[in-house]
Amino acid sequence: MRVKAVVFDAFPIVDPRPVAALAEELFPGHGAEFSDLWRDRQFEYCWLRTVGKNYRDFWQVTEEALVFAAQNLQLDLTAEKRNRLMDSYLVLKPWPDVVAVLDSLKNAGIRLGFLSNFTAKMLDACIKASGLDGRFEHVLSTDALKTYKPDPRAYAMGVEAFGLKREEIVFVAFAGWDAAGSKWFGYPTYWANRRRQSAAEMGVAPNRTANDLSGLMSFVQS
Numbered sequence: 557m558r559v560k561a562v563v564f565d566a567f568p569i570v571d572p573r574p575v576a577a578l579a580e581e582l583f584p585g586h587g588a589e590f591s592d593l594w595r596d597r598q599f600e601y602c603w604l605r606t607v608g609k610n611y612r613d614f615w616q617v618t619e620e621a622l623v624f625a626a627q628n629l630q631l632d633l634t635a636e637k638r639n640r641l642m643d644s645y646l647v648l649k650p651w652p653d654v655v656a657v658l659d660s661l662k663n664a665g666i667r668l669g670f671l672s673n674f675t676a677k678m679l680d681a682c683i684k685a686s687g688l689d690g691r692f693e694h695v696l697s698t699d700a701l702k703t704y705k706p707d708p709r710a711y712a713m714g715v716e717a718f719g720l721k722r723e724e725i726v727f728v729a730f731a732g733w734d735a736a737g738s739k740w741f742g743y744p745t746y747w748a749n750r751r752r753q754s755a756a757e758m759g760v761a762p763n764r765t766a767n768d769l770s771g772l773m774s775f776v777q778s
Contacts, residue, residue: 561666561724578644645682661776694714
């Protein structure tokens with residue numbers, strides 16, 4: 557079945573590395589450890605709140621995880637540092653390969669969208685900061701359903717928004733767990749494994765794995 561649309565998680569498009577760089581600037585010698593703990597707890601909180609039916613949006617979850625990471629490592633998180641780290645999520649720029657790939661897909665008649673745990677405010681801010689206005693037909697935040705990926709209802713937002721079958725939509729994941737969730741749902745899945753991580757051992761594998769988006773067009777057209 558011919559692919560008619562591609563939906564992206566946020567991080568295959570926007571580069572999160574400046575957040576870690578800022579953490580190192582604010583907490584010299586602790587930036588990497590702090591960033592890893594912040595990120596891990598960020599998603600743990602998403603999943604725990606989903607299972608516990610005590611939802612908070614991704615912005616609040618991100619801030620809660622930030623405070624936890626600083627306290628756990630006994631770092632001095634002043635109000636200024638807290639605000640700078642949070643606001644760094646609103647000015648993320650695209651990875652170097654993104655614009656050319658998006659334009660190639662659009663020129664080939666492929667419809668494009670975001671499908672992310674980011675709030676709508678975060679997604680809109682990143683699109684504006686990245687200069688990607690007008691490239692995405694749908695910008696979908698799981699916040700609209702008060703849930704998080706890998707809840708099947710979250711992935712179903714793409715099917716409902718585009719009015720297509722799931723087999724006609726490629727999902728582009730950044731994290732291994734998101735690639736697995738996408739496959740569980742039934743999307744053809746391209747894992748942009750930019751961090752070169754091991755695959756998630758969850759009984760499924762993405763249809764294509766690459767370290768960037770350079771193979772996405774050939775995958776879509778295959």
